[in-house]
Amino acid sequence: MDAARLRDLIPGVLAALVHRGADFASAEDAVQDALIRALQTWQDRPPDDPKGWLITTAWRRFLDLARSDAARQHREVLVAEQPSSGPAVAVDDTLDLYFLCAHPDLTPASAVALTLRAVGGLTTRQIAAAYLVPESTMAQRISRAKRTVGATGLVRPGDLHTVLKVLYLVFNEGYSGELDLAEEAIRLARQLAAATPDEEVAGLLALFLLHHARRPARTRPDGTLIPLAEQDRALWRRDLIAEGVDILQTALARDRLGEYQAQAAIAALHADAQTVGETDWVQIVQWYDELARLTDSPVVRLNRAVAVGEADGPHAGLAALVGLDPALPRYTAAAAHLHELAGETATAADLYARAAAEADNLAERHHLTIRAATLRQRLGDGNPA
Incomplete structure (x- = not known):
């Protein structure tokens, strides 16, 4: 059995020890010892029930550790000799x-x-x-x-x-x-989706897959960000998009809508558009309405305003910003984008520069700075478009 498969067994083994009464830290130490022993003894012939073997071995190791600590002598009366009855679940x-x-x-x-x-x-x-x-x-x-x-x-x-x-x-x-946290989140979400049929778990996994599908087109070789509208959609991973849409449709069919399903639906509409001009902004606004109803989040309303600007025109989008707190993250960047769409280049350039100063992400700050500089260069060339 390879190390990756052993790694997948860790959560269940650790949880089993905690259920039996082990404290978290000692249980983790015992599980690590059991994993080392497994790597040393199994080689290419793991037992019929690898998880059960690990639970038994880790529990015995935990008891050995507990017996050596006078403050934990009472743990010896726990189910030390409880055998595994059949394969561990x-x-x-x-x-x-x-x-x-x-x-x-x-x-x-x-x-x-x-x-x-x-x-x-x-x-x-x-x-x-x-x-x-x-x-x-x-x-x-x-x-x-x-x-x-x-x-x-x-x-x-x-x-x-x-x-x-x-x-x-x-x-x-x-x-x-060295650790890709997005890949790790997808791996963990797959585990959770396999453990529970909850619609929101499925929605979250679908959301991860749909966003991750755009990763190959998201940055340039120098690491700078590429906005969604400018990405090469041929680079998007269609296998992840298809999987995400399938998972999402199954969840939505149960008619128990939650915020992660709504977010995934918005991501699916972006993924479905072969070009930026084919994006169904009207339906995206409708999903943002659902998401705002579910969450009452000002950040959702900010994103909705941008979508309204794309669906109904930039002035409608700017009107949708009214009443939102300008201190919201990315508020200034959203306003800059909408003013740019409206042809108000000087205002947009100033707002992009201000948004860059507010950004706490280096790649985002760099992108906004370049956007401000590009618009100012156009103004200098006498081309406000």
Whole structure:
């Protein structure tokens, strides 16, 4: 059995030990020891029930560790000799571990790190590299998270919405360091979708796939961003688009709409357009109306205003911005885009420059700066168009 397959078994094994009464940190140590033993002894002939073998071995290792600690002697009365009756079931244990990592007492950053460590099976070094922080800093963050969940275990797990939010945050971290967090979020979302038939889980997975399909066309060789309207759509991965649309349609057919399904529907409409001119902006606005109803989010209303500008004209889009807080992230960039569409080049150039100063992402800041410079050059050449 290869290392990738072993990695997929980690969440279920770890959750099984926590269910039996092991504290989170000790359970993780025991699981790691069991994995090492598996790699040393299985070679090319794994047991008939690899997960059951890992649970039994890890539990025995945990008890060995517990017996050596006088403060944990009472754990010896737990189900130490409880044998595995038939193949171990992966689904429920893995799902429990997702909820445990989305513990209500954890900050979003800590929940993301713990999910990557416990459910994703990633090393602390990999997670630290992805977040561009020292390994010692990430180790402390994960240790604090383990102590938090260890205090209550599965008594106060997070809810499904929190789990999905954690995965959404993982995906939005993008692509940095040696670990591709977008790929990792998709892998984890596939696990969760296999564990629960919830429509919003399917919607989130579809959303990930549809956005990820555009990745090959999203940046230039020098790393600068390419706006959606300028991307080479021939580079989009049609296999991911087809899979995402299929998953989304199945979820929508159940008629239990949620915010991730609505976001995925918007992404699907963009993916369906062979050219930017074929984009069905009217239907996109309708989906933003649904999303605003579901979330009451000012960010959604901001994105809706941009879509209105494309569907009904830039002045209608600018009118839709009225009443929104100018301090919203990307508000200034949205206003710049709409003024540019309206032919108000000087205003757009000034707004792009201001948006660049407000951006906290280097690639986005660079893109907005170039946009402002390009418009100002046009003005200097006497071409306001």
